[in-house]
Structures are given as C-alpha cells and as structure tokens.
Amino acid sequence: VKIDSTITDASGKYLFDSLVAGTYSVQFVKPVGVDFVNQNVGVESTDSDVNPTTGKSDPVVIDTTKPIGDPARNNRDVDAGIKPAYGSIGDFVWTDVNNDGIQVPSELPIPGVKVYLYNGAGTVKLDSAITDANGKYLFDSLLTGTYKVKFVAPTGTIPAKQNVGNDLMDSDANKLGWSQVVTINTALLPSDTLRNNPNVDAGFVPVGSLGDYVWFDTNKDGLQTSGEPAVKGVKVYLINGTTGAKLDSTVTDTNGKYLFDSLLSGSYKVQFVAPKDTNFTTKGTTPTSGLDSNPNATTGLTDAVTIDTSFPLGNAARDNRSVDAGLTVNLGSIAGKTFDDNDKSGTQNAGDTDRSGVKVYLYKETTPGVFVKVDEVVTDSQGNYKFNNLTSANYQVQFNKPTGSTYTTPNVGDDTKDSDANPADGRTGIININTNLPETDLGRNSKYNDAGFTPIPDNCKDEICVPFEIKKVKK
The missing domain is CATH 2.60.40.10 (Immunoglobulins)
Structure with a gap:
C-alpha cells in the first residue's frame, strides 16, 4: 500500500518522518533517460538500495522503541543510485560458406574482424571493436540516437547477401560492409531490442x-x-x-x-x-x-x-x-628493286641492268590523306631495298631518280616486273600493310614496289627536249 510520497531536494535528499513502528519499503521513480545502478554492492551507508528493475528497496523495519538517532528507529541509509540510461549494439560475424546470407550451425565464427560504430549519417566514427574468438562484438554505453555499423571484410572474403531473412539470423552488412541505420531508444526496457540490439550481424563469403x-x-x-x-x-x-x-x-x-x-x-x-x-x-x-x-x-x-x-x-x-x-609483334615490310629500263619497255627484261645507290623514301599516312616521311634507304648493288618493322597502315614509296635519268612508263603489266613510280613525283600508289595477315601474304610483306629509269636523250635538258637542227649538206 502506498503510504506517502515526496520529491528529492536540490541536494538529492528526501525524508519520510512521523513513522510508527512497522515494516516499510521505499520505491523510487527514475527520471527519463537514466537507470538505477546495481543494488547492495557495498557498505550500507554508501551503496544503492533499490532493485534496478522495480525501483523498490528491500523491506526496512522501523522500531520506535529504540533511542532517537538509532538507525533502527531513524534510518538514513535507504539510497538510490542512478546512471545515464544506455543501449547497445552487437553482435556476430560468421563465414557464410554457402553464400545464402543466413547463419547455419555448421558455419564458423570469424574472430579478429574490425568493426566500427558510426553516427546514423555514417559521417562520424564513434567507436571501434574487434570480434572475439566466438565472432562476437559489442558497442555498449550508447545514448538514444541513430547509428550505423561498418564491418571490414577479412582478407579473401566479400560481404554476404544483406537482409535476406529473419533479422536474428541474416546478415546486415551491404557490399561495402555498412549496416542499415540502427535506432537506439534508452527510454525502453533493457530487454527491448530497440534499446539493446543484439541482431546486427555480418556474414562474409570466402572468395x-x-x-x-x-x-x-x-x-x-x-x-x-x-x-x-x-x-x-x-x-x-x-x-x-x-x-x-x-x-x-x-x-x-x-x-x-x-x-x-x-x-x-x-x-x-x-x-x-x-x-x-x-x-x-x-x-x-x-x-x-x-x-x-x-x-x-x-x-x-x-x-x-x-x-x-x-x-x-x-x-x-x-x-x-x-x-x-x-x-x-606482327610487323610487315615493303621492298622492291630499281633498274635501268634499257629497252624502255616499262618492265624488267633480260637486257635491263640493276641500278644501285638510288635513294628511296618511305612515307606513312598519319592522318587521312596526309603522308609523312618516316624512313629512307639506298638501294644495294643489285638495286634492292627494303623497309622492315612496319605496323599496319597506308604507305607510299618515293624514288629519287638518278642524275641524267627519268622515270620509265609505270604500271604497264606484270606487277612483279613493271615500274610503279609515277613520273610526276617518283611515288608509288598507296601500299596498305596489314600485319594481321600471314607473313607470306603480300598485304603484309609487300615485295614488288619497283622503279625503272631511262636515260635522258642528249637533246633534252631537265627532261625538256628540243628538235635537232637539220642542216642541208652540199654534195
């Protein structure tokens, strides 16, 4: 039966006086946001006397036959200690061998996993822990608020599927190791999972x-x-x-x-x-x-x-x-021959001779329609030349005609024997090199890029000819 009530003063003191002999109990009502500390843990004069759950003290006997001031008559040691109300977040990290996101008895805990506690926005790191031998972790002493937990995946693992089943058994970490927002309300009973949440778990899949x-x-x-x-x-x-x-x-x-x-x-x-x-x-x-x-x-x-x-x-x-x-590396080549076209047929015949010492230039198409000189060689004693180590591209060859010679007529027949140099500039047509072709393919290693030369007649200078003067001879 409730007999009386009072409120503690500025010094935390309270007093029930004018009590007749009898047995009493004191019940304290804790303020919002606090809990009672543990009961009867020390000496009577300084410890807390109330049950943390009910707020009630043990029975106190008042004996008025005792002298005034005797604790059995005037008891001044029925105290209550309070502490801020805290919540907690935990709890388990395991190896999700079958990658289903659910804890099963055969799947082992993972010790030594780093776990971080953040504010609800995930912007401020508040605490850290490491899972124990049983894969357990705990963040306690939490005030009312929102939080996130971040798990660091052990080497050789990735987070399991998130939130696929019962919250007691599934994994709460996303692909980056973050849990969902966890709300802690310390005004609730300690047994309430919204105050002490033991279900923020993480499974990790071996990879x-x-x-x-x-x-x-x-x-x-x-x-x-x-x-x-x-x-x-x-x-x-x-x-x-x-x-x-x-x-x-x-x-x-x-x-x-x-x-x-x-x-x-x-x-x-x-x-x-x-x-x-x-x-x-x-x-x-x-x-x-x-x-x-x-x-x-x-x-x-x-x-x-x-x-x-x-x-x-x-x-x-x-x-x-x-x-x-x-x-x-696939590389191609361009080769050919220079010759003196003695019979002016435009093609290499038995009576023609090799022309050595001819300078030959190689041009490469760097942008559409634009050819840039990239190499030069001189024909050998048999009139042969070759450009090696060419990548796939369009090329042209230009022949520098020898002094006293001009270019023979080009492209008159068999490409393996005729001349390919344009008389206007000494260049061949475009030669496409494709190094993806077999090495024996002429599209990769082009062989017959030749130039024939004919001598300039005596009555010509710089390839401009004038008629001979015809004189009448007297007999």
Whole structure:
C-alpha cells in the first residue's frame, strides 16, 4: 500500500518522518533517460538500495522503541543510485560458406574482424571493436540516437547477401560492409531490442582470384624469358566457364599485370584481346612451368579454370596467379628493286641492268590523306631495298631518280616486273600493310614496289627536249 510520497531536494535528499513502528519499503521513480545502478554492492551507508528493475528497496523495519538517532528507529541509509540510461549494439560475424546470407550451425565464427560504430549519417566514427574468438562484438554505453555499423571484410572474403531473412539470423552488412541505420531508444526496457540490439550481424563469403601477366614473347618460344617486356593496356575479360557469359573486365597495368578478385567457387575462363599488330604466342609449351602462355592463339580464350574457395588463402586452387598471355609483334615490310629500263619497255627484261645507290623514301599516312616521311634507304648493288618493322597502315614509296635519268612508263603489266613510280613525283600508289595477315601474304610483306629509269636523250635538258637542227649538206 502506498503510504506517502515526496520529491528529492536540490541536494538529492528526501525524508519520510512521523513513522510508527512497522515494516516499510521505499520505491523510487527514475527520471527519463537514466537507470538505477546495481543494488547492495557495498557498505550500507554508501551503496544503492533499490532493485534496478522495480525501483523498490528491500523491506526496512522501523522500531520506535529504540533511542532517537538509532538507525533502527531513524534510518538514513535507504539510497538510490542512478546512471545515464544506455543501449547497445552487437553482435556476430560468421563465414557464410554457402553464400545464402543466413547463419547455419555448421558455419564458423570469424574472430579478429574490425568493426566500427558510426553516427546514423555514417559521417562520424564513434567507436571501434574487434570480434572475439566466438565472432562476437559489442558497442555498449550508447545514448538514444541513430547509428550505423561498418564491418571490414577479412582478407579473401566479400560481404554476404544483406537482409535476406529473419533479422536474428541474416546478415546486415551491404557490399561495402555498412549496416542499415540502427535506432537506439534508452527510454525502453533493457530487454527491448530497440534499446539493446543484439541482431546486427555480418556474414562474409570466402572468395578466390585469377591473374596474372601479359608479356611480349620476343623469341617466340611460348615462355616468359628474362628481358622480355611486359605489355601495358591489354584488355582482359573474365568469362563464366559454364555459360560463356562475360562477368568482368580489366586492363593490364604498367607491369603487365591483371587481377580478377572476389571470385566465388566455380569455373572461369579468361579472354585476352591482342593489341593491334600482335598475335598470341604458342599456347602451353610447358604447362607445368607457370611461365607459358594460356590463351588460344585464334580466340584469345583460355581453358576453364576452377576456383575452390575451400582451400587456404594463397593456395593456387583458390588464388590462381598463372593465367598468362604471351604476345608476338606482327610487323610487315615493303621492298622492291630499281633498274635501268634499257629497252624502255616499262618492265624488267633480260637486257635491263640493276641500278644501285638510288635513294628511296618511305612515307606513312598519319592522318587521312596526309603522308609523312618516316624512313629512307639506298638501294644495294643489285638495286634492292627494303623497309622492315612496319605496323599496319597506308604507305607510299618515293624514288629519287638518278642524275641524267627519268622515270620509265609505270604500271604497264606484270606487277612483279613493271615500274610503279609515277613520273610526276617518283611515288608509288598507296601500299596498305596489314600485319594481321600471314607473313607470306603480300598485304603484309609487300615485295614488288619497283622503279625503272631511262636515260635522258642528249637533246633534252631537265627532261625538256628540243628538235635537232637539220642542216642541208652540199654534195
């Protein structure tokens, strides 16, 4: 039965006097936002006497037969301690082996995971913790407010699917490790999950990886050899090994390296895109070495590679760093011959002679219709010349006619024997070099770009001829 009530004064004091002998209990009403501290933890004169849940003290006996001032008659030790009301957020991090986003008994906890507490906006870091041996973490002493939890994915894992089932058993971390906003209300009972939330969990899925290297196979032996350079900027695709669907893509870095990480257990293929003027080297010359080339020379596609995340981190079955591609450079050439067209037929015949020492210029189309000189050579003793190491492009060859000669008539017949130099400027027509063609194809290695020369007649100067003067001779 409630007998009386009062309010504590500015000094926190209260008093019920004029009590007759009997048994009493004092009940305190806690202010909003506070809790009672633990009961009877020390000496009677200084500890708290109220039950933290009910706010009631134990029964107190008042005996008026005792002298005034005796604690049994005038008890001044029925006190109540209060503390700010706090909430908490926890609780569990586990390995989601089957990638379903739900905790099952066979899936193990993950100790040592870093967990951060942020404000509800995710802009201010408030606290941090590390999961214990049982995968547990706890942020306590939280005031009323909104919070977010951020989990740092352990090496070799990615966050599981978020919020796919019962909040007691599912994962609350998104792909970046963030939980949803969690509201804590300390005015509620300690047993209320809106005050003490033990259901902010995170599952992490084991993953593997695929890499690793693209290089120029300069000696064309199909193996990585010291001194052979890495190739930057090669496009690489990750392919589903079963369906053939493209899953991801990347580009090799300055060291020729690429990496597809965060891979679930499964079958994969890698497809490399050969840069312009290159081909893939011979596949699998020494398959067990880890130094050979893996893509098909035609398609750029490797065989299927199985990733098994049940193996330890760094194991080749989980993290495969041996899917490489060697490239060979496709280059073309332009060659031909200069000759003295003695019979002025415009074609090379038995009576014609080789013309050595002729300067020959190579022009390359750098922008549409614009040709820039890129090289020059001089014909050898047999009148031959050759420009090597050409990439795919349009070219022209220009011949510098020897002193006392002019160009013969061009393009009169068999291209392997006639002259190709335009008499107006000494240039050939456009020669297209396509290094993706076989080496034996004239579209890659163009051979018959020739120039024939005829002598300038005595009555001509700078190719301008005048009639001979005809004189009448007396007999």
